[in-house]
Amino acid sequence: MEALVGRSKTLNNGVAIPMLGLGVYEAGAGDETYQAVSMALEVGYRHIDTAKIYGNEADVGRAIAASALKRSELYIVTKVWNSDQGYDETLRACEQSLIKLGLEYLDLYLIHWPKSEQRKETWRALERLEREKMCRSIGVSNYTIPHLQELLLTANTVPAINQVEFHPFLYQQALLAFCQEQGIALEAYSPLVRGQRFGDARLQAIAKKHDASPAQILIAWCLAHDVIVIPKSTKRDRIVENAQAITLTLDADDMTALDALNENFRTCWDPTTMP
Numbered sequence: 470m471e472a473l474v475g476r477s478k479t480l481n482n483g484v485a486i487p488m489l490g491l492g493v494y495e496a497g498a499g500d501e502t503y504q505a506v507s508m509a510l511e512v513g514y515r516h517i518d519t520a521k522i523y524g525n526e527a528d529v530g531r532a533i534a535a536s537a538l539k540r541s542e543l544y545i546v547t548k549v550w551n552s553d554q555g556y557d558e559t560l561r562a563c564e565q566s567l568i569k570l571g572l573e574y575l576d577l578y579l580i581h582w583p584k585s586e587q588r589k590e591t592w593r594a595l596e597r598l599e600r601e602k603m604c605r606s607i608g609v610s611n612y613t614i615p616h617l618q619e620l621l622l623t624a625n626t627v628p629a630i631n632q633v634e635f636h637p638f639l640y641q642q643a644l645l646a647f648c649q650e651q652g653i654a655l656e657a658y659s660p661l662v663r664g665q666r667f668g669d670a671r672l673q674a675i676a677k678k679h680d681a682s683p684a685q686i687l688i689a690w691c692l693a694h695d696v697i698v699i700p701k702s703t704k705r706d707r708i709v710e711n712a713q714a715i716t717l718t719l720d721a722d723d724m725t726a727l728d729a730l731n732e733n734f735r736t737c738w739d740p741t742t743m744p
Contacts, residue, residue: 490516506532
């Protein structure tokens with residue numbers, strides 16, 4: 470899995486992030502998350518994405534500790550949840566996440582949701598955490614263009630990443646373009662549409678053309694748009710299959726067809742409703 474380990478993107482602060490990682494959203498606390506992360510690390514993943522609200526940070530930490538990998542080889546991400554937003558609260562939340570993960574620093578810390586009353590103070594806390602080297606990079610999640618525009622008016626640090634739901638059926642083209650203009654990397658969660666569009670005939674046709682699975686095509690599409698991608702799975706065969714997508718090349722016709730699948734279909738929450 471050398472290609473998986475080696476393919477990375479340099480963020481706006483010079484830190485490199487592996488383009489493909491393992492997401493553990495809705496992976497059960499305990500052995501399910503521990504085993505999924507352990508398998509992922511074994512087959513070549515180095516980027517693991519969790520969050521306080523997932524309830525499995527400690528299990529990610531156990532898997533990291535049990536691996537033979539050096540800390541410098543890993544890229545670990547977690548997020549501050551709404552109940553911990555605010556300046557002092559965010560500083561404490563980061564410390565708690567580090568304890569659960571068994572780490573001295575995070576590679577990336579994200580605001581999980583643009584909570585209107587506290588997001589400015591939360592970002593100020595993240596800037597301090599980055600200055601104090603508790604986090605190598607900081608960013609946001611579920612931010613729309615207006616949320617980013619508001620943040621950029623007062624921020625001393627431009628977010629390194631905006632993590633959002635992103636796949637051909639929710640092709641957020643304007644958001645992608647805005648982030649690229651501002652030097653913010655876009656990262657896709659739920660890139661596999663939670664399997665809810667695997668049966669789409671157009672997607673299946675492209676998968677058949679490349680002797681690939683629909684999941685691999687969806688991952689390859691994100692990568693072709695220079696979007697970091699974190700598919701979730703707890704099954705070893707799927708974890709391996711998803712990793713193999715990093716070597717898949719889609720042609721211009723494939724990309725045109727996939728781009729045209731957009732139907733603004735969300736499998737998760739809709740941040741456009743948040744003022």
